[in-house]
Amino acid sequence: xxxxxxxxxxxxxxxxxKLPGLGxxxxxxxxxxLLKRRDQLLNPLSEALADAAARVxxxxxxxxxxxxxxxxxCADPERDASLICVVEEVGALWAMERAGAFRGRYxxxxxxxxxxxxxxxxxxxxxxxxxxxxxxxxxxxILALPATVDGQTTAHYLAERLAGTGVAVTMLARGxxxxxxxxxxxxxxxxxAMRARRPA
Amino acid sequence: xxxxxxxxxxxxxxxxxKLPGLGxxxxxxxxxxLLKRRDQLLNPLSEALADAAARVxxxxxxxxxxxxxxxxxCADPERDASLICVVEEVGALWAMERAGAFRGRYxxxxxxxxxxxxxxxxxxxxxxxxxxxxxxxxxxxILALPATVDGQTTAHYLAERLAGTGVAVTMLARGxxxxxxxxxxxxxxxxxAMRARRPA
Numbered sequence: 001x002x003x004x005x006x007x008x009x010x011x012x013x014x015x016x017x018k019l020p021g022l023g024x025x026x027x028x029x030x031x032x033x034l035l036k037r038r039d040q041l042l043n044p045l046s047e048a049l050a051d052a053a054a055r056v057x058x059x060x061x062x063x064x065x066x067x068x069x070x071x072x073x074c075a076d077p078e079r080d081a082s083l084i085c086v087v088e089e090v091g092a093l094w095a096m097e098r099a100g101a102f103r104g105r106y107x108x109x110x111x112x113x114x115x116x117x118x119x120x121x122x123x124x125x126x127x128x129x130x131x132x133x134x135x136x137x138x139x140x141x142i143l144a145l146p147a148t149v150d151g152q153t154t155a156h157y158l159a160e161r162l163a164g165t166g167v168a169v170t171m172l173a174r175g176x177x178x179x180x181x182x183x184x185x186x187x188x189x190x191x192x193a194m195r196a197r198r199p200a
Numbered sequence: 201x202x203x204x205x206x207x208x209x210x211x212x213x214x215x216x217x218k219l220p221g222l223g224x225x226x227x228x229x230x231x232x233x234l235l236k237r238r239d240q241l242l243n244p245l246s247e248a249l250a251d252a253a254a255r256v257x258x259x260x261x262x263x264x265x266x267x268x269x270x271x272x273x274c275a276d277p278e279r280d281a282s283l284i285c286v287v288e289e290v291g292a293l294w295a296m297e298r299a300g301a302f303r304g305r306y307x308x309x310x311x312x313x314x315x316x317x318x319x320x321x322x323x324x325x326x327x328x329x330x331x332x333x334x335x336x337x338x339x340x341x342i343l344a345l346p347a348t349v350d351g352q353t354t355a356h357y358l359a360e361r362l363a364g365t366g367v368a369v370t371m372l373a374r375g376x377x378x379x380x381x382x383x384x385x386x387x388x389x390x391x392x393a394m395r396a397r398r399p400a
Contacts, residue, residue, distance in 0.1 A: 020233050049212065090232055
């Protein structure tokens with residue numbers, strides 16, 4: 001990529017290029033930015049990565065990432081233990097937390113069922129979810145899965161698996177997103193918003 | 201950003217978000233990717249950063265970055281010492297090297313003159329360039345600066361400063377880029393390509 005830059009810089013660039021959102025070109029720009037701002041950026045990032053590698057672990061209850069196990073959410077007595085929100089990945093859990101609209105606990109599946117990618121139920125954390133749902137404290141499992149084919153396949157499968165436990169199984173509402181101009185929305189969203197219309 | 205993620209992850213995200221090309225949202229995705237792929241990504245990146253911090257330095261001759269000083273280009277006896285290509289930043293030097301169209305030496309200015317940003321000649325490596333150009337071995341200084349207002353202001357200033365040294369001062373050609381469809385080109389480029397037209 002940069003014949004004259006030496007193997008250390010090459011290696012840094014090729015690792016940065018593996019991050020989602022960075023291609024080869026932006027990885028080079030990022031490497032340069034790091035090398036130009038050593039004290040403000042390169043050294044702190046190097047330390048933050050070592051710190052994270054040493055201290056962040058997977059929560060044994062919900063599958064989230066935290067420095068404590070059980071994680072802060074699972075350990076928080078103020079969070080409603082009767083509600084479990086099922087998410088695909090930790091990124092979705094963080095998005096839910098930012099929205100601040102949920103005060104229960106989570107369960108991270110670790111992916112979605114996918115016939116195309118060959119992901120079966122055994123590859124996901126479904127057994128532990130069913131066990132958690134069987135606890136008599138749990139009233140409701142909310143499936144916060146993406147509105148994609150794999151997301152919906154997974155939601156239907158989970159609903160069936162959870163049917164025996166007696167908990168209520170719900171899913172996020174579908175409709176027009178906040179700020180969503182009808183002009184720019186896809187037909188599927190408009191059709192779902194129409195079907196799920198409610199009194200104004 | 202992610203209330204439940206703990207300060208280590210927060211710090212990692214906020215440092216990643218400072219990289220060019222990564223915003224807060226993609227920095228979160230990058231942090232998750234790192235935490236999920238510790239052995240393939242997180243640990244190697246952490247080491248690569250520490251390595252780069254320890255070993256990469258600025259070349260005392262041309263201002264490029266390398267693990268050796270003078271850098272590999274300045275130290276290479278096969279590179280033509282009579283040609284100096286002036287670039288804004290190391291990123292532009294790397295782009296020139298990838299193009300493989302230049303076998304001389306470089307000079308990294310470290311920025312461009314900018315009235316708006318208050319960058320004057322004293323902030324750039326102009327004195328060292330004039331000194332290098334005064335060496336009798338040097339025949340030509342090629343200004344490979346961006347085709348922007350600041351790039352052209354800097355090019356004119358450098359041409360004046362170098363006038364006394366007797367070297368030829370040239371700049372990159374302007375015209376239609378490879379693959380450039382006229383439909384998508386800006387008017388300025390088309391006008392310059394027309395003015396600089398040549399026999400087919």
